[in-house]
Amino acid sequence: MKLLLAGGAGFIGSYLATQLIEEGYDYDVMDLLWFGNNLPEGTKVINKDIFKCQEEDLQGYDQVIFLAGLSNDPMAEYNPALNFISNGALPSYLAYIAKRAGVRRFIYASSCSIYGYAVNKLYTEEDPVTCDYPYGISKLQGERGVMQLKSDEFSVIALRQGTVCGWSPRMRFDLIVNTMFKTSVKDQKIIVNNPSIWRPIYGIHDCAHAYIRAVQADLSISGVYNVTSDNFTVGQVAEIVKDEVERLYNKKIKLEIKNIQDFRNYKVSIEKAKTELGFCPQTSINDIVSEISNHYESYGDFEDDNFYNIRKFKEINLSY
Template sequence: MTQTVLVTGAGGYIGSVLVPKLLQQGYKVKALDRFFFGEDKLESHENLTIIKEDSRRIREELFAGVDAVIDLVAISNDPSGELFQEATYQINHIARVTTAHMAKKCGVRRYILPSSCSIYGFVDKSVTVDEESPTNPLTTYAKANEKAEQGILPLVDNNFTVVVMRQATIYGYSPRMRFDLAINGMTLGAWKNGVIPLMRDGTQWRPMLHVQDTTDVMLKLLTADHDVINGQIFNVGSDKNNYQLGPLADEIAAALPIDVKIEWYGDPDHRSYRVSFDKIERALGWKAKWTAADGALEIYDALVSGQLDSLEQTITLKWYNDLIKWHRIIKEVEKYGGIIEI
């Protein structure tokens, strides 16, 4: 029997990669999103149902016939989380907990929560954290993710499988491209100016994860044995993608077919965490396929070829602020349902 998956945040950076994969695998998909970045990020398909809705207004009838939920929806990245703190807690925490409760009530069998390794916050550089390590979320984004985990994991039972993915920092090409992510931003700077912008001081540890790898894990979790994953937290990434940011920038510069220099900016970044991914490799037999060099070359080629031909939506916080500005202007000048033509 064909299974139906409800994906929230389906038009986002990860969702616009995940949804086509689900459809290719034969799933039916209900794709819920506000589509701030446009509905064109998902191509039409006979098994795809677009639901243009806010996750804070989710209704029980949306879960009819749904077998699994992948709850991607989030205000993404730390700068957006700090500017829109209330909305971040509403969406990243409360809305996802509400979605999980509704899913369980409506008979959905499986719920996947994509969380973040950012909840580890700052860890001594000599320490490698695992899923049992204490958390130390430093930002609104990280704190909201932790609260979502805490609100959803207690829902597990034999009829409702819940699993948490603590994802490393994502990179790689997506139809809803983002250049406010470390590797992606470095690659854009190298292509555009021959300069990789790097936040001081470059010694901070950060695990990285390609968007193709994390969506592969989501597919795997849809069919993984209940007894192996239920109630479990998995760090998702790989040891080869545990980078200090300085050497990471050097690796990207060496991988690209152009001359690149590194340019330092800002105050030292106090977020630093080195993460163990032994659990997911052991439990699910999964290993990441992509490296930072692979991802940088993929993005560079897309820029050179013109596949990435519009960059205005790719800095999330800037786009949110633009939408708010335009919304205010339109409200001020709109009359009788129109602007010029009424």
């Protein structure tokens, strides 16, 4: 089976590639390399804008995994027009030409961000989505665009992911657990903007496992699936990171609690993914922290612009 990882040189794709190799899959990556190339040696990288991709570029692939676009709120708010194009139109365009090229399955990196400010219950895929900010709206548009194309010959799976955290060869320090780890080690403190807000936290190893389960699922399966390791309040996340860093580094970490209003608050049920895809998350926040800590040598400088999407994005200064 041959896979194409579109946007596969990013945080998720660079880690997923290592897991695909372990599982014996053959894959190529198409990516503009905004954050460089940290993919495993031997990976075929097509350095190309997905918008320039034609039907013939997709021939020969069995499945396409879409991991591209603008991947957080600050990028989306910095350039809302490009955000709506890259997150709404781009996946729809790629799924459209993939279907025409005879690809059998399209897997879309959706986000739990689409749930917006939810009431405090576990959200299922059937619950209403209420986001009214650029990133959430555009991810929902992308999801609806690709799901529209599902048919008996073309399976479409959208994975609504929690906030993916952990170590990847393409590192990010702008993701909740990763940021808390950084500030604990660097400044001996964690700033908690709002301790009562809920977030699904998703270990990158579980995230790669979900993509592999989606690739392996029977081709008759299509659908939208919530995927995460577990749900926590931001206050709980901070407590766990604090304890783990104190244990690992023998340092005292201070929590600085604020009460800043957040426009995102959600926790999700992953029962559908467990039942239909055999998704089985195993990563704890403690595991995420020790993984990042174990790879300290590989990133060293916490302040490299490549680790912060918004910094790099401003540097690249793209227009639409």
